[in-house]
């Protein structure tokens with residue numbers, strides 16, 4: 001088996017964009033090549049494209065060849081699309097890693113994105129009925145995730161005494177982290193008071209507890225170590241371990257709402273393959289679709305004890321200077337969440353952190369983690385990256 | 391005028407296809423129309439699955455039978471959605487985690503209920519209501535409407 005490195009990454013501007021799906025895929029691809037000019041579109045022998053809503057919001061299936069043609073990429077080993085809703089991007093990275101590790105490809109671009117702002121706003125909300133179990137959860141009006149995460153938050157508060165202030169502290173931290181992220185949806189800090197007094201979406205989730213709807217795309221390039229060594233003179237960042245687990249899909253089959261068992265399984269797989277534990281992680285990007293999500297993730301990834309996620313953020317342990325800075329680029333709460341691009345954005349931020357050239361740098365970071373959640377907390381994807389091989 | 395004006399598209403249909411021509415689990419909807427809430431249970435290994443299947447998710451047997459689920463349950467958690475409910479639903483959109491029996495807890499919509507009215511511990515009962523009928527191609531350009539229903543819960 002070969003070793004796999006991340007050699008470049010970039011993204012389009014994210015937000016409510018005056019641009020089409022294919023415009024943004026071109027912007028993201030160009031940004032990835034521009035970030036490391038040693039690599040060109042001619043070097044890429046595999047292309048994995050991620051998009052969840054390409055059919056629903058852009059009326060385009062068979063997206064990978066559209067993107068390849070747009071970016072002048074002529075893949076010879078793989079050219080296809082992957083989809084796992086919110087974890088589409090990290091799924092693409094896992095597959096690219098496997099292709100390269102096994103020798104089926106040498107240099108693979110994983111590019112993902114979404115055009116979610118359609119001319120009429122109701123459509124994207126309506127399309128969310130296709131993201132959940134359409135026949136059994138969508139029919140209950142559960143297309144939009146907030147009711148589910150509200151129930152999760154209520155249960156966590158009841159069991160562990162987590163407070164609304166602790167939820168709000170997650171969004172205050174992540175908005176602050178995103179302040180200088182020029183490609184993110186928001187570059188605007190919020191105060192604890194603003195977060196606490198914001199209008200309710202589904203109590204206890206208020207406006208700043210929820211990530212927004214976002215247009216955008218992101219691209220990352222992976223290469224076999226021996227290729228990477230001559231393709232780039234930047235510090236090499238290795239993919240050390242991956243895990244992706246699911247135990248249910250429909251809400252009725254979620255056994256435990258406030259402990260995410262499939263997250264724990266995915267993390268165990270990734271840690272074992274990487275030969276590290278939660279204590280070794282220096283920086284993490286976790287799926288903060290809602291503030292409660294990040295709190296539970298810090299617990300179930302093993303950064304703190306079960307039930308201590310609230311006190312963990314309150315004590316600044318997930319902030320710069322704490323035990324493990326989380327969502328250092330702003331996370332979903334500040335960058336936004338174009339489903340197919342989020343896992344890639346997380347990987348790009350970890351690449352920068354481990355190289356030492358992040359906008360907000362965690363000093364001396366050697367091991368980074370990304371966690372991507374999808375659906376009704378139905379599937380979890382964890383990747384571990386390292387500045388070193390072992 | 392749009393070229394799809396007046397046309398039905400399944401990809402924009404909120405509701406599942408329920409008829410014998412469209413799904414093998416049509417008895418669920420037939421039973422629902424009679425006020426029964428049912429699912430499939432495996433005659434070989436005894437696993438009762440929800441939602442209903444055509445293959446047992448435990449032993450993969452196709453030897454399944456329809457069984458009745460409780461029509462009443464107890465509320466564990468209430469959520470009240472005040473902003474951004476999907477088109478076709480009214481604000482506030484109220485959901486509850488409802489324990490039906492030791493094996494099945496659903497997260498479902500509670501109809502006919504105002505903000506603040508539903509509380510943890512309340513008893514709720516199944517309610518079956520008509521939803522958009524399905525327009526199906528008939529002979530010589532005719533469109534036949536098939537009745538459909540769905541379920542939610544309301545305070546008992």
Ligand SMILES: [Zn+2]
Pocket residue numbers: 432433434435436437446447448449450451
């Ligand atoms: Zn069985």
